[in-house]
Amino acid sequence: MSYTVPAQTRIGHVHLKVSDLKRSLDFYCGLLGFELMLMYGEQAAFISAGGYHHHIGLNTWHSKGMPPAPENTAGLxxxxxxxxxxxxxxxxxxxxxxxxxxxxxxxxxxxxxxxxxxxxxxxxxxxxxxxxxxxxxxxxxxxxxxxxxxxxxxxxxxxxxx
Structure with a gap:
């Protein structure tokens, strides 16, 4: 049976794996101007525009100190x-x-x-x-x-x- 997602549906947030949380916060908050909403220990941060709970999640749960993902692979x-x-x-x-x-x-x-x-x-x-x-x-x-x-x-x- 066919289904169409409701027209009011929106993409709520994205969660990115990063290698250095402080460096990412400096970029996303310090340079792009997002607001830090919440630190989740020392491994994750939630940032937003306009006070929303979070538009972007940043975490090092599986990626701390790791190099960027190869460009020519499947992914975001x-x-x-x-x-x-x-x-x-x-x-x-x-x-x-x-x-x-x-x-x-x-x-x-x-x-x-x-x-x-x-x-x-x-x-x-x-x-x-x-x-x-x-x-x-x-x-x-x-x-x-x-x-x-x-x-x-x-x-x-x-x-x-x-």
Whole structure:
């Protein structure tokens, strides 16, 4: 029998294996600006935006001191962090660029604009904002389409001038 997940369903949180909890907290809280909600001993931390119990869990239960997972294996490709406004994406781009963070890519997908980078353990991150639904590209039949074009970084940064 066919089943469709309810439309209001959301992805609640992600839990990442990390090799060094302090280094990960420095990155996620100190650089990206997430709030530390709870330490679970010395092996795990729960962080969030806006006081939610946690959007990201970080743990060293099976990974303390271990190297990043090999790139060419099955597993999580990236975690996508949705920013509420284009201006917010511009602000984090400027902050990360000023801190010397290495990006792995930038893209305009039509429905969204995205920055790509890795956390200290090589976990892929996509920082993005969604365009309003009425601006999403449609094909000749009126179905949503997506593409990958170069992101206009200068245009993105102009958001901060307004």
């Amino acid at each position: 490709y990236h975690v996508a962090i949705l920013y509420p406004e284009r201006k917010d994406l511009a602000a984090i781009y400027k902050r990360l660029s000023s801190a010397g963070v290495q990006f792995t890519g930038f893209a305009d997908h039509g429905v969204s604009e995205a920055l790509y980078l890795n956390d200290p353990d090589g976990n892929g991150l996509e920082l993005y904002w969604d365009r309003p639904r009425e601006q999403w590209p449609l094909d000749a039949e009126g179905k949503m389409t997506m593409y990958t074009h170069r992101l206009d970084l200068a245009g993105l940064l102009r958001e901060l001038e307004a």
